Amino acid sequence: MTLYTQADRNTRLTYLYITFFLIFVIMVGYVFAGAMNNSAILFGAIIFSIIMSFGSYWWSDKIVLAMSSAKPLDHNSNPEIYHLVENLCITAGLPVPKIYIIQDSAPNAFATGRDPEHGVICLTTGIINKLEKSELQGVIAHELSHIGNRDILLSTVVVVLVGFVALMADWFRHWAFWGRRGSDNEGGGQMRLIMIILAIVLSILAPIAAVLMQLAISRKREFLADADGALLTRYPDGLARALEKISADPEKLEAANRATAHLYITNPFKGKKISKMFLTHPPIEDRVRALRGMDVK
Secondary structure, eight states, X not given: XXXXXXXXXXXXXXXXXXXXXXXXXXXXXXXXXXXXXXXXXXXXXXXXXXXXXXXXXXXXXXXXXXXXXXXXXXXXXXXXXXXXXXXHHHHHTOOOOEEEEEOOSSOOEEEEOSSGGGOEEEEEHHHHHHSOHHHHHHHHHHHHHHHHTTHHHHHHHHHHHHHHHHHHHHHHHHIIIIISGGGTTSOOHHHHHHHHHHHHHHHHHHHHHHHHHHHHHHHHHHHHXXXXXXXXXXXXXXXXXXXXXXHHOOOOOTTOOTTTGGGBSSXXXXXXXXXXXXXXXXXXXXXXXXXXXXXXX
């Protein structure tokens, strides 16, 4: 598989996941509305998710940077990093993003921002100090690809949708076990009973399914950003070596948490063995193998 066919394939798969996710959110709202005999719940779920997504569109970057204790970097404080980002932006045809630094010796990086004009790249001091120039260039190219592909906006919207599904599920479980006493005589027949049973099951399974879909989307976007980053630098091995070094580093990133973990170029948490199904990133071995199998000549 060439660089171009892999990028196209990942793009198509991501669109498929997003479409399915939105249908899934509407379905959850529909079932809960039927179980509670209140159609306003469905409309409220859709409207509220749109409002939440709108809010995340405007303020997600500021929230993430504050959560990560990141500080801005300008040309005077580190001209080498600034010029590295600037040169890659010229090659990619992107505006130069704001650059932020996290004071942490664990090597890692992420990108955020609602669009290329408001993009942000954040690097830890560890990744600057521990990687060679060609490796750091590969990492920055990867993050610029996220900005160019608007992956970060996509990830933020999905996070909001996942959170909203979990909130709906918690709300319904509370109603099912504590709030139905006053509504047992409302009627609705056998169909409503079926909807209530279905909604209880869905309230348990929906948050799990939503998180799995979120992780699947995140993993697909990492493969695409790897491919685009390799195309940008014309040197896939630089990013491959960087991924190997970052994943092999034993230090945990203190600034990371569960809400922001999927944004980083590799999983910021170290030492835990978990199923591939619940990984926020594709296995490093798979990413390195794909990069080293590419022909960018």
